[in-house]
Amino acid sequence: MDAVNRQWLLRSRPIGMVKESDFELREAEIPSPADGEFLVKTSYLAFEPAMRGWMTDQESYIPPVALGEVMRGATVGEVIESNHPDFESGELVSTFDVGWQEYGVIGPGGMAPPIKVPEGVPPTIMLGVLGLTGLTAYFGLLDIGQPVSGDTVLVSGAAGATGSVAAQIAKLKGCRVVGIAGGPEKCAWLTDVAGLAGALDYKLGSVDTQIAESCPDGVNVFFDNVGGAILEAALNHLALNARIVICGGISAYNEATPPPGPSNLLNLAIQRGRMQGFIVTDFLPRFEDAATELAGWVMAGDIVYEEDIQTGFENAPKTFLRLFQGLNLGKQLLNISD
Numbered sequence: 001m002d003a004v005n006r007q008w009l010l011r012s013r014p015i016g017m018v019k020e021s022d023f024e025l026r027e028a029e030i031p032s033p034a035d036g037e038f039l040v041k042t043s044y045l046a047f048e049p050a051m052r053g054w055m056t057d058q059e060s061y062i063p064p065v066a067l068g069e070v071m072r073g074a075t076v077g078e079v080i081e082s083n084h085p086d087f088e089s090g091e092l093v094s095t096f097d098v099g100w101q102e103y104g105v106i107g108p109g110g111m112a113p114p115i116k117v118p119e120g121v122p123p124t125i126m127l128g129v130l131g132l133t134g135l136t137a138y139f140g141l142l143d144i145g146q147p148v149s150g151d152t153v154l155v156s157g158a159a160g161a162t163g164s165v166a167a168q169i170a171k172l173k174g175c176r177v178v179g180i181a182g183g184p185e186k187c188a189w190l191t192d193v194a195g196l197a198g199a200l201d202y203k204l205g206s207v208d209t210q211i212a213e214s215c216p217d218g219v220n221v222f223f224d225n226v227g228g229a230i231l232e233a234a235l236n237h238l239a240l241n242a243r244i245v246i247c248g249g250i251s252a253y254n255e256a257t258p259p260p261g262p263s264n265l266l267n268l269a270i271q272r273g274r275m276q277g278f279i280v281t282d283f284l285p286r287f288e289d290a291a292t293e294l295a296g297w298v299m300a301g302d303i304v305y306e307e308d309i310q311t312g313f314e315n316a317p318k319t320f321l322r323l324f325q326g327l328n329l330g331k332q333l334l335n336i337s338d
């Protein structure tokens with residue numbers, strides 16, 4: 001075991017684009033598990049754009065991270081000492097209760113129950129396709145988007161962890177799927193590897209024109225991870241009774257002043273469309289069944305996935321920033337194991 005427990009704390013609430021200096025590296029003692037608790041040594045940290053929101057002082061669907069507190073995030077680690085009847089040394093767990101630190105104690109009363117990584121399953125998949133991002137794609141697309149075979153489904157942030165899974169589930173449901181992503185490499189992955197009908201590079205000219213060309217019959221389901229100008233462009237191309245899934249709006253997460261909303265919301269009335277947001281935890285009781293179905297699709301090769309795995313605990317803030325720089329293809333992870 002190491003002599004100390006390195007931790008990344010939230011130092012300051014970001015204004016505008018999040019900075020590495022908003023975090024502070026500290027060395028602390030390795031905690032000891034009390035009765036009913038167990039100690040975990042972290043192997044992987046997972047990063048999600050929503051963590052930018054947790055750094056503000058605004059109440060949301062979960063409380064903000066306090067200044068001076070260990071940064072919150074999903075992790076996978078190995079149980080190295082246990083005083084808990086259900087967890088044994090050597091087992092791997094995914095958890096929300098450890099965050100950005102090398103060691104953490106898990107006990108009753110955490111944010112969410114720890115989940116054991118099943119034998120033979122790559123641990124990183126529990127943070128991606130079979131973790132919160134895969135589940136977000138599953139419920140957002142199927143429950144909120146309600147795709148029907150033959151629909152045209154448009155997905156923004158399509159080469160990311162959530163978007164790539166949402167797009168492929170839509171394909172599995174018999175839809176014609178077009179993804180929007182930044183850059184030729186991501187667009188090539190969407191068509192050549194994920195097998196989408198089309199991919200639009202939003203950095204390459206008018207998204208509005210590209211949607212018009214690639215979705216000539218209009219968009220039945222728009223799964224939106226980005227918001228802003230891309231949402232506005234999609235609203236111009238709704239088919240009758242379209243469903244717009246507001247999964248996220250990353251384009252505005254680092255804006256000091258939120259930009260004005262889309263100017264064309266009335267298109268929802270004209271096309272009798274429906275726009276609905278959701279938070280994945282709304283579906284908590286169905287997580288296990290959904291993860292089982294997702295695992296089946298992955299094993300059958302119907303869902304392919306990418307992971308961007310950086311290394312080194314000291315690189316946690318830098319790795320988080322990659323999400324906002326568009327550097328990740330698929331799930332953004334950090335391997336901190338020795």
Ligand SMILES: NC(=O)c1ccc[n+]([C@@H]2O[C@H](COP(=O)([O-])OP(=O)(O)OC[C@H]3O[C@@H](n4cnc5c(N)ncnc54)[C@H](OP(=O)(O)O)[C@@H]3O)[C@@H](O)[C@H]2O)c1
Pocket residue numbers: 047048049050132133136157158159160161162163180181182183186225226246247248249250251252278279280281322323324325326327328329330331332
């Ligand atoms: N509702 C929920 O419960 C829930 C749960 C999890 C995640 N989410 C949301 O789902 C979305 C995707 O999350 P994720 O974890 O899967 O991340 P991700 O898509 O793997 O990574 C973020 C991607 O967003 C794109 N991006 C960054 N800044 C952008 C900008 N200004 N304009 C357009 N695109 C930009 C980048 O791809 P490009 O290179 O293509 O720009 C980047 O790779 C986020 O909005 C997140 O908040 C919602």
